[in-house]
Amino acid sequence: MNIKEEFELYKNKGLHIDLSRGRPSKEQLDLSLPMMDILSSSSDYLSNGIDTRNYGCLEGLKECRDLFSPIIGVPSNNIIIMGNSSINIMYDQISRSMLFGVCGSTPWSKIEKIKWLCPVPGYDRHFAILEHFGIEMIPIHMNENGPDVDEVEKYISDESVKGLWCVPKYSNPSGITYSDEVVKRLAGLSPKAKDFRIYWDYAYAIHDFNKEEKLLNIYEEAKKNNNEDIVYIFTSTSKVTFPGSGISLIGASDNNINDIKSHLTIQTIGYDKINQLRHIRFFKTIDELKKHMKKHGEILKRKFDIVESILSRNLSGLAKWSHPKGGYFVLLEVKGIASQVVERCKECGVALTAAGATHPYHKDPSNSYIRIAPSSLSDEDLKTAMEVLCVAVKMEHK
């Protein structure tokens, strides 16, 4: 059977498989079900003397901040626990900067042009936020150690450049973790704009498949340079407990946290402390939390091994792909034919993120990158989807 015949065979199978989003699988969601037994009508709802069932405690429970402090590497007094979505925190932070500026700077909405540095390939939701706010995106080349810091340094001499997206560990979508040297250089950046911030989306802080890939603590490094205002650190438990029903948080310097709180106190009556309590009582310690993540890692490793084995069996020499040790994505590089491959897969009922989604304005000038998100599929569907993808690449490969 030649490739064309194989393709036709898949096309006629009536498949409906979605390989596009980094959603946890049912098997992973089940891991956190015991958390739903943690609180009941007879539980003690006090945390450090605070009745978690009532108003108050804008910054979040101390116990909760203490639990996440070693994970993001920021003192618990410099953490605010927020709602269920870290993307929401990032969006709000940019929205706030547009209207009110950053720590007293000119509101960005009053500046004619605001620009932002976007390592590519990158995360489509990050780019969508900037596009929404009309912020000009400047692509920065990513290599296997992180973004090209020489390029970053060049651009930040421009005062209209106000931010840099980073997914520093198991980067979305390339899966790499920034090297110590890259983190050190980013922590030492000296931008023209005093309201320039690194948005450190530490989404996969503890999302290792088995062995932990260490990331240098950017907050500590920045502190050494008296530069700690330069970074906001975000994370959430969306892929630890339940997406949409987890908790999210920001860690930052005193100046930044005070700036944020001055807005938050007007914006909200506070966040869901019962859910914070549920998380604290479920995990108890960081060791327990890491044990829990090991179970996620095992499930994910099985999926990523399927991807790796099917890609290497079929596409060696035809394409390149990443070999992440954690996170949710594999990046496939098929020079010049990404959109065609995605279209071929669609014809067979296999949905992939649109080609270009990894780039600002949905435009990958090389038309080469495809993000693979294997987590949500059954092993069987994943195998089928990957076989389809490989057939599609072979079809289009010149």
Place this chain on the structure above:
Amino acid sequence: MNIKEEFELYKNKGLHIDLSRGRPSKEQLDLSLPMMDILSSSSDYLSNGIDTRNYGCLEGLKECRDLFSPIIGVPSNNIIIMGNSSINIMYDQISRSMLFGVCGSTPWSKIEKIKWLCPVPGYDRHFAILEHFGIEMIPIHMNENGPDVDEVEKYISDESVKGLWCVPKYSNPSGITYSDEVVKRLAGLSPKAKDFRIYWDYAYAIHDFNKEEKLLNIYEEAKKNNNEDIVYIFTSTSKVTFPGSGISLIGASDNNINDIKSHLTIQTIGYDKINQLRHIRFFKTIDELKKHMKKHGEILKRKFDIVESILSRNLSGLAKWSHPKGGYFVLLEVKGIASQVVERCKECGVALTAAGATHPYHKDPSNSYIRIAPSSLSDEDLKTAMEVLCVAVKMEHK
């Protein structure tokens, strides 16, 4: 014992009683504890085929929208269930309007002056949001049927007037419910600014002490005039289940909901559906929900009866106050001496909301209004606080 001696007696008691915020009491919080037994590790987490534990369903569970639809009087397809704080929805809605405009209008941040109509006495958090955004507040006289609509109609011929705050039922702080005629006239407003909106903060939609005080459905009334874009309706379960761990929602016209969703889809991955499910399964039907509210009402009535009886025993002829049939506040009117009374209370260790808090920019030109929030106190503390307040009024009364 004369008043001065009585005052000194209280002053030396070392009291610490907070009569300032509308927080539910522990007794009220306990009413919702059974909700914490509703979901466990063995529960079914599907709602209309949606796994509530995963991403998706930005607008919120249909079952949840269906439950709240008759409460706010808006079809469930015109509702979005959001996070834990309705103030957060209102803030975000104004923030969005500043940056992006309303349904395609000019962003308010690009307009030199934005003004807002503020019925007074009103809710301090509403005013704080406007002050934060630099929106000019225009006080509108409140009478016992709602805001003075003649005044409202006069001001909305000015295109820079973009909004009107309303707490239409058991108004914060005066406790009144808008009359049918006021609701009808508001629903028929024809403002110069096409992006003018009534912010209908329906915080106390089902918060009756015993008998329900009916409020006309503004959405239906506006629809009759083909004017349904004029109103956003907000509510939350902060004072139904748990403050900070409830759900909140917005109801609005198709145009408004589509406008909001176009931003939300960028801002967040969605809201906490497990908590939505917990609420649905706990209440099941609107009748069950109303039964639950009856229990709140009984507790609150007991508190408000204490306030009424101590005020009428001490201050008849010296002051006026409201006699609400629901909600969380009593408004005390002490002509020209409000700040002095609050200060006297403070000397005795009884905290009240600052005089002026009921007015824009914290300035009550008549220095007459004091908001009393009795809900959170024990009966005993409440009695003491009210006695202190009465002594303070008598001290300052000329």
